[in-house]
Amino acid sequence: MMKGYKPILFKRHIVIILSLFMMLAHPAITKAKSNKLHFPIQKKTIVIDPGHGGYDKGATGPDGTFEKSVTMELARVLALELEKTYTVVLTRTDDYWIDILKRTAMANHLNADMFISIHAGGSFLHQASGMSLYYYEKISTSARMFETESMEESKISNFKERWSNIQGRHQENSKVLAERILNSLKKKSGENVEYSPEIQGAPLMVLEGADTPAVLIEVGYITNPKEEKSLNDIIVLTFLAQKIKKGIDDFFEKAP
Numbered sequence: 227m228m229k230g231y232k233p234i235l236f237k238r239h240i241v242i243i244l245s246l247f248m249m250l251a252h253p254a255i256t257k258a259k260s261n262k263l264h265f266p267i268q269k270k271t272i273v274i275d276p277g278h279g280g281y282d283k284g285a286t287g288p289d290g291t292f293e294k295s296v297t298m299e300l301a302r303v304l305a306l307e308l309e310k311t312y313t314v315v316l317t318r319t320d321d322y323w324i325d326i327l328k329r330t331a332m333a334n335h336l337n338a339d340m341f342i343s344i345h346a347g348g349s350f351l352h353q354a355s356g357m358s359l360y361y362y363e364k365i366s367t368s369a370r371m372f373e374t375e376s377m378e379e380s381k382i383s384n385f386k387e388r389w390s391n392i393q394g395r396h397q398e399n400s401k402v403l404a405e406r407i408l409n410s411l412k413k414k415s416g417e418n419v420e421y422s423p424e425i426q427g428a429p430l431m432v433l434e435g436a437d438t439p440a441v442l443i444e445v446g447y448i449t450n451p452k453e454e455k456s457l458n459d460i461i462v463l464t465f466l467a468q469k470i471k472k473g474i475d476d477f478f479e480k481a482p
Contacts, residue, residue: 270313270339271313271336271337272308273341274308274314274344275329275341275342276298276316278345279294279298279324284345285346285348286449287449288352288454291454291458295321301316302316304470304471307470311471317329327435329432334435339438339439339478340439340474341441343440345443347447347448349450354450356423357424358426359404359442360425360441360442361397362427364429391434393435396438401425406474406480407443407469408425408473411466411469439477
């Protein structure tokens with residue numbers, strides 16, 4: 227052994243040097259952790275479809291209100307409510323016509339998480355009233371043919387865009403979505419507006435090709451003088467939009 231060599235002292239120096247290195251490195255490690263990337267959670271996408279548009283006015287109220295105007299206005303109000311939480315896309319943003327299947331195609335191409343089609347009811351009986359929520363339910367071929375022939379919106383320019391019967395796989399979730407919205411709408415409002423909507427299954431073409439939970443909402447009978455007046459009231463439309471949003475929130479929070 228070399229003269230004057232002290233193993234214990236040498237080891238002590240090594241420990242001190244390592245301790246100093248760790249102390250100097252610690253802030254850098256802490257800083258690296260604080261700079262860790264945080265990716266935002268992707269918002270769910272909801273497609274809102276204002277029914278009719280352009281040459282297709284839909285139903286007309288006693289005072290001349292067009293269904294296409296009511297659906298557009300409610301869609302805008304609903305979009306403002308939903309944009310606080312979701313990514314929202316409208317199938318049309320002004321008064322123009324879109325083929326019924328292209329509306330569904332838009333939702334599918336966007337890989338949307340939900341499709342909401344907005345309409346208003348119409349009847350030769352002015353006393354007919356109330357709100358209805360529809361989910362897709364297939365019926366017999368003969369009944370389907372009758373429905374297609376009776377609908378003005380069935381003038382389709384490109385039938386190849388149809389996703390035939392694909393909504394079937396989402397039928398249960400679509401029904402649950404309708405129920406969530408119904409439960410929200412049934413609750414009383416501070417604006418003294420109260421609706422008692424009902425849920426129905428129907429082979430609606432605008433829902434048939436949607437590859438996502440989808441419902442059609444008829445927000446009242448525009449041919450009923452009282453309901454026509456309500457559907458021209460921004461307070462009522464805002465109330466409806468807030469209630470529909472609450473139902474949508476409940477659906478996503480308690481997803482089946």
